Amino acid sequence: MKRSTLVIVCGLPGSGKTTHAKTVATALDGVRFCPDEEMARQGISLWDEEVRAQIEALQWEEAKSLLSSGQVAIIEWGTWTREERDSLREEARALGAAVELHYLEANGDVLWQRVSARGAENPPIERDDIDRWFQLFEAPSQEEMARYDAIAIVDDPSAAVVAGYNQLASSWGDWADGVSRDLRAIYLDRLEARLSPGSDVLELGCGTGRPVAARLAPTHRYVGVDSSPRMVERAQRNVPAEEFQVADMAAVYVPENSLDAVVAFYSIIHVPRQQQPDLFSRIRSWLRPGGHFVACLTSGDLPEGWEDNWLEGGPMYWSGFDADTNRSLLEEAGFRLDSSEVHAQLEGDTEVHFLWVEAHSALPEQSTN
Numbered sequence: 001m002k003r004s005t006l007v008i009v010c011g012l013p014g015s016g017k018t019t020h021a022k023t024v025a026t027a028l029d030g031v032r033f034c035p036d037e038e039m040a041r042q043g044i045s046l047w048d049e050e051v052r053a054q055i056e057a058l059q060w061e062e063a064k065s066l067l068s069s070g071q072v073a074i075i076e077w078g079t080w081t082r083e084e085r086d087s088l089r090e091e092a093r094a095l096g097a098a099v100e101l102h103y104l105e106a107n108g109d110v111l112w113q114r115v116s117a118r119g120a121e122n123p124p125i126e127r128d129d130i131d132r133w134f135q136l137f138e139a140p141s142q143e144e145m146a147r148y149d150a151i152a153i154v155d156d157p158s159a160a161v162v163a164g165y166n167q168l169a170s171s172w173g174d175w176a177d178g179v180s181r182d183l184r185a186i187y188l189d190r191l192e193a194r195l196s197p198g199s200d201v202l203e204l205g206c207g208t209g210r211p212v213a214a215r216l217a218p219t220h221r222y223v224g225v226d227s228s229p230r231m232v233e234r235a236q237r238n239v240p241a242e243e244f245q246v247a248d249m250a251a252v253y254v255p256e257n258s259l260d261a262v263v264a265f266y267s268i269i270h271v272p273r274q275q276q277p278d279l280f281s282r283i284r285s286w287l288r289p290g291g292h293f294v295a296c297l298t299s300g301d302l303p304e305g306w307e308d309n310w311l312e313g314g315p316m317y318w319s320g321f322d323a324d325t326n327r328s329l330l331e332e333a334g335f336r337l338d339s340s341e342v343h344a345q346l347e348g349d350t351e352v353h354f355l356w357v358e359a360h361s362a363l364p365e366q367s368t369n
């Protein structure tokens with residue numbers, strides 16, 4: 001028989017508590033307790049702290065009754081203070097349960113993008129709220145963690161990617177110029193040949209604005225999106241007349257049927273691959289029929305890859321599928337592939353492979369076939 005276990009999922013709003021708690025609930029066959037979901041179900045404002053406290057108290061009674069009968073309970077209240085976590089741990093222990101702490105680390109820029117894209121609060125959360133919450137939040141110390149039966153520190157990939165590119169913003173251009181057999185200019189030539197002047201073009205992961213914004217913006221209506229605020233500052237300096245937005249491509253809002261082309265060089269490879277099929281479908285929906293998608297993606301199976309100190313900018317994360325799976329996912333998302341080839345490039349002495357794709361959004365007569 002499994003031992004009763006309390007899992008405390010601790011982190012600020014937008015840190016991914018619910019996603020993580022769902023994974024744990026499936027893995028351990030446990031029951032999740034999420035006050036936000038209950039409040040949304042009852043139409044209660046997420047700002048109502050009094051009702052939130054009442055719901056948490058009721059949920060804690062239910063959780064304790066599960067723990068008493070040998071079940072797994074997962075609470076995702078944020079548990080911002082040490083005092084609150086200590087009290088839950090000791091009450092659960094008194095019932096004979098094991099207690100695990102899962103701590104979701106996060107970065108303020110990423111939290112802000114996620115909560116503003118989610119838009120669940122009314123009035124909306126402001127950037128200042130996030131800064132204030134960071135002041136109130138007591139991150140678990142080593143000494144506290146030692147008091148649990150098990151701990152998990154959950155790295156947030158997108159937070160690491162933002163922090164890494166913020167760090168690399170000033171050196172990125174020079175590093176990228178040193179890559180041999182760089183194909184971006186060739187694929188941009190080929191895209192230009194397919195576009196009429198004045199086309200609507202979106203770039204995902206625009207980096208410093210070079211080479212794509214600098215090349216396409218003079219002839220087309222260009223918008224660049226990047227999750228790193230420091231990269232966007234560089235882009236604004238390098239290509240001042242153009243529009244750039246700080247946003248996570250996995251959450252950014254773009255109207256359907258509004259674009260003639262989407263370009264994504266070396267950027268989708270930083271999005272956790274479980275989000276990539278949905279991202280492909282959303283890109284397809286943003287494109288007008290026949291609109292173009294040009295990207296380089298992973299060419300090998302990479303559930304997740306981390307490097308501790310990539311280019312001396314701190315931890316970096318990559319993820320993606322092998323070339324054939326990427327081709328199938330793009331077709332399932334409603335794309336027709338014009339070309340999809342694996343090419344090697346040289347980063348220093350290391351040969352690295354990417355899948356370069358040119359695709360177009362299926363025309364209505366193609367999608368009914």
Ligand SMILES: C[S@@+](CC[C@H](N)C(=O)[O-])C[C@H]1O[C@@H](n2cnc3c(N)ncnc32)[C@H](O)[C@@H]1O
Pocket residue numbers: 158161162165176184204205206207208210211225226227228231247248249250264265266267270271
């Ligand atoms: C390898 S750099 C490539 C930059 C540019 N496309 C180029 O070819 O030089 C990857 C860029 O994608 C951005 N990026 C990574 N993940 C992102 C995400 N989820 N949403 C938006 N931008 C992202 C990074 O901040 C970085 O600027």
